[in-house]
Amino acid sequence: MNLVYEQVDRIMVIEKVGNILAKHPPLKGRNCECELCQHASEVGSMARYSPKVARILSKGADMTTGEYKYLLRKGLTKTEIKRETGVMLEGGRKKS
Numbered sequence: 431m432n433l434v435y436e437q438v439d440r441i442m443v444i445e446k447v448g449n450i451l452a453k454h455p456p457l458k459g460r461n462c463e464c465e466l467c468q469h470a471s472e473v474g475s476m477a478r479y480s481p482k483v484a485r486i487l488s489k490g491a492d493m494t495t496g497e498y499k500y501l502l503r504k505g506l507t508k509t510e511i512k513r514e515t516g517v518m519l520e521g522g523r524k525k526s
């Protein structure tokens with residue numbers, strides 16, 4: 431799991447993506463799958479969660495049911511939570 435924990439780190443990741451994409455030539459109305467875009471996507475994926483969500487996900491099976499429900503309210507799916515933590519909520523209880 432490659433999560434960013436601090437807001438400053440998230441800003442640095444976003445700035446790094448911006449610097450990568452600044453080297454990119456203008457697009458001509460189509461999606462690009464060049465090396466620059468792929469590299470920017472990989473770097474940007476490090477900042478996909480807010481610091482609080484990242485801290486909860488990093489707990490894995492130690493997160494509380496309330497924290498699990500918080501992740502759901504924040505828009506994460508059960509599948510995404512399971513992929514990141516190995517934990518699934520079933521019948522109102524966590525199941526590892």
